[in-house]
Amino acid sequence: MTDTSTLIRLEDVEKIYQMGDVTASALAGASLSIYPKEFVAIMGPSGSGKSTLMNMVGCLDTPTGGKIFLEQQDISKLGESRLAQLRGQKIGFVFQQFNLIGTLTALENVALPMLFQSVSQHERRRRAAELLELVDLSERLHHRPSELSGGQQQRVALARALANDPEVILADEPTGNLDSKTEEAIMALFQKLNKDGTTIIIVTHEKTVARHAQRIIHIQDGVIVGA
Amino acid sequence: MWKEYGHVAARNVRQRRLRSWLTIIGIVIGMAAVVALISLGGGLRTAISAQFGSIGADKITITPKGPGFGPPGSFSTTKLTKDDLRIVRQVNGVDLAIGRVLSPVQVTDGEKSLFTFAVSVPADRESKKLVMDSLNMKIDRGRMVGKGDRLNVVVGHTVAEEEFSDPLQVRQTITLQNTTVRVVGILKPTGNFQIDDSIIILEEPMRDFLSINEREYDVIVAQILEGVEPSNVRDRIARELRNERNVEVGEESFEVSSPEQTIASLNNILLVVNAVVVGIAAISLLVGGIGVMNTMYTAVLQRTREIGVMKAVGGTRSQIITLFLLESAILGAAGGVIGVVLGVGLSQGAVIAGQAATGSALLQASISLPLLLGAMVFASFIGIVSGIWPARQAARQDPVDALRYE
Numbered sequence: 224m225t226d227t228s229t230l231i232r233l234e235d236v237e238k239i240y241q242m243g244d245v246t247a248s249a250l251a252g253a254s255l256s257i258y259p260k261e262f263v264a265i266m267g268p269s270g271s272g273k274s275t276l277m278n279m280v281g282c283l284d285t286p287t288g289g290k291i292f293l294e295q296q297d298i299s300k301l302g303e304s305r306l307a308q309l310r311g312q313k314i315g316f317v318f319q320q321f322n323l324i325g326t327l328t329a330l331e332n333v334a335l336p337m338l339f340q341s342v343s344q345h346e347r348r349r350r351a352a353e354l355l356e357l358v359d360l361s362e363r364l365h366h367r368p369s370e371l372s373g374g375q376q377q378r379v380a381l382a383r384a385l386a387n388d389p390e391v392i393l394a395d396e397p398t399g400n401l402d403s404k405t406e407e408a409i410m411a412l413f414q415k416l417n418k419d420g421t422t423i424i425i426v427t428h429e430k431t432v433a434r435h436a437q438r439i440i441h442i443q444d445g446v447i448v449g450a
Numbered sequence: 451m452w453k454e455y456g457h458v459a460a461r462n463v464r465q466r467r468l469r470s471w472l473t474i475i476g477i478v479i480g481m482a483a484v485v486a487l488i489s490l491g492g493g494l495r496t497a498i499s500a501q502f503g504s505i506g507a508d509k510i511t512i513t514p515k516g517p518g519f520g521p522p523g524s525f526s527t528t529k530l531t532k533d534d535l536r537i538v539r540q541v542n543g544v545d546l547a548i549g550r551v552l553s554p555v556q557v558t559d560g561e562k563s564l565f566t567f568a569v570s571v572p573a574d575r576e577s578k579k580l581v582m583d584s585l586n587m588k589i590d591r592g593r594m595v596g597k598g599d600r601l602n603v604v605v606g607h608t609v610a611e612e613e614f615s616d617p618l619q620v621r622q623t624i625t626l627q628n629t630t631v632r633v634v635g636i637l638k639p640t641g642n643f644q645i646d647d648s649i650i651i652l653e654e655p656m657r658d659f660l661s662i663n664e665r666e667y668d669v670i671v672a673q674i675l676e677g678v679e680p681s682n683v684r685d686r687i688a689r690e691l692r693n694e695r696n697v698e699v700g701e702e703s704f705e706v707s708s709p710e711q712t713i714a715s716l717n718n719i720l721l722v723v724n725a726v727v728v729g730i731a732a733i734s735l736l737v738g739g740i741g742v743m744n745t746m747y748t749a750v751l752q753r754t755r756e757i758g759v760m761k762a763v764g765g766t767r768s769q770i771i772t773l774f775l776l777e778s779a780i781l782g783a784a785g786g787v788i789g790v791v792l793g794v795g796l797s798q799g800a801v802i803a804g805q806a807a808t809g810s811a812l813l814q815a816s817i818s819l820p821l822l823l824g825a826m827v828f829a830s831f832i833g834i835v836s837g838i839w840p841a842r843q844a845a846r847q848d849p850v851d852a853l854r855y856e
């Protein structure tokens with residue numbers, strides 16, 4: 224349990240929602256470890272707590288019980304602005320709904336996380352263009368999300384997730400809105416990134432997606448049932 | 451960094467073009483009113499003091515109070531007389547008093563004939579100076595009329611420059627009624643369009659040429675001794691004249707006024723007008739501010755998901771507040787810029803309209819850089835203040851909820 228080589232470690236993490244008199248437990252004592260450069264898939268039935276788990280790991284949400292270590296630092300009790308900084312510096316998110324900002328171009332969307340880290344404009348544009356090249360979108364730098372296909376939007380989102388060179392990429396059903404051919408292309412990209420040394424945690428229902436991972440973690444009713 | 455935030459904020463403002471325009475209307479109207487008012491108000495005060503400043507507060511004017519309105523000498527019933535002048539001269543505190551005659555007169559330069567006013571001046575040097583000072587008369591070209599100038603006249607600036615097809619020249623002859631006289635001087639613009647449109651002539655020849663009763667005056671002007679309170683002298687003159695005519699207070703057929711009184715009442719009117727316009731402007735700015743607040747709050751709701759994304763990629767509360775505040779500041783500043791332009795346009799329009807209506811450049815707009823900059827800063831300030839609440843609302847969103855928002 225004092226393994227210093229873990230990137231992310233959860234100890235009996237609980238998330239209990241209070242709704243009036245009723246309590247709902249999204250996570251009921253989940254423990255797991257993720258190591259650097261791993262490619263992990265999290266699988267489980269709907270409502271089992273996958274998204275909740277991802278939000279905890281991604282510093283978007285705080286647990287009601289237990290501890291979460293990111294690079295040996297306990298983040299379960301950190302304040303809002305410290306969490307925001309950690310998200311910006313160490314985490315890259317990829318969402319099922321892509322979640323690009325509609326008024327910004329592909330380049331500006333990718334540059335946005337760097338804006339919040341006070342990276343100079345010159346460096347932001349350079350790196351954003353480089354990342355869009357990496358996801359094979361150098362022809363679409365100045366397109367708005369509405370002018371891109373679903374697969375292209377998700378590649379922009381991937382490039383954005385990489386913007387601040389994060390420790391880990393968290394992807395919650397990244398191919399949920401894509402057809403199977405596009406899914407393959409996106410998964411190939413994840414694999415390539417992983418090969419280049421990026422830690423990836425992916426939530427999915429699809430076996431076709433999970434088979435790209437080195438390890439599959441199963442979750443049910445808020446507890447890890449198999450890793 | 452600010453430039454980049456500004457860029458993102460400006461992008462959002464431009465994105466909802468129509469709504470942004472509608473949002474800033476209140477601020478535009480408010481700022482336009484403020485700018486027009488302040489520039490014209492300053493101009494009006496400048497004009498008023500220019501009009502009266504040279505006269506000084508040490509002169510008292512007595513005019514007949516007629517039943518009708520109109521320029522002195524036209525419709526008044528009870529004229530002032532040489533007896534009145536004698537009484538005024540005897541009043542304690544009066545240094546010097548003179549009478550003036552005004553009359554419509556037909557003037558021709560041989561080609562064109564028109565009606566204007568003849569204004570008398572006394573012949574002796576000291577009295578003449580009193581008249582010239584009280585009417586702000588200054589010689590532009592030639593000289594003033596003086597003792598012995600029976601057939602010589604001075605013409606006002608408008609008469610000389612605008613009334614005839616060829617401007618009148620010094621040494622040129624013109625005809626007053628049936629008498630040919632020579633122009634020996636031309637006045638500078640006085641700021642009083644009636645004087646600018648007058649012929650200035652010595653009192654005695656004027657009475658002869660225009661067959662004016664030699665006992666009657668249209669205006670009496672009194673110079674007060676130094677160190678005496680003008681209002682006291684004004685009251686004494688009024689009392690003496692009432693005694694002479696045997697009338698009670700309130701029944702007078704004459705009016706005694708000092709310039710300070712006139713300036714004070716004009717300034718009072720200005721103050722009231724200012725207060726009304728400032729009130730309207732304040733309401734309109736308030737409504738404008740609420741409009742910005744409403745728009746920003748709607749934007750926060752509409753962009754809830756976007757706020758979630760910004761938080762997910764590392765945006766802190768203060769960074770998100772900054773972005774939204776910049777957006778509302780841009781709205782305020784845009785309203786300010788357009789309002790200032792409109793306000794300057796309005797005041798220039800008023801100047802032109804005033805010029806067309808009165809024929810003189812009496813009303814001037816005084817537009818200063820501090821006023822314009824101040825207006826824009828103030829408008830941006832309104833935008834920022836109106837944006838504080840929505841921006842905080844945005845920054846306080848829970849990222850997980852915001853990302854799930856449909």
Ligand SMILES: Nc1ncnc2c1ncn2[C@@H]1O[C@H](COP(=O)(O)OP(=O)(O)OP(=O)(O)O)[C@@H](O)[C@H]1O
Nearest residue numbers: 240247248249267268269270271272273274275276
């Ligand atoms: N804000 C909330 N308030 C109350 N209950 C919640 C809240 N968020 C999640 N839950 C509950 O927590 C449980 C886990 O939710 P979560 O979104 O993590 O599931 P999931 O595994 O991601 O499901 P899916 O595969 O459908 O996305 C669910 O039962 C859900 O109803």
Ligand SMILES: [Mg+2]
Nearest residue numbers: 273274275395
């Ligand atoms: Mg989920």
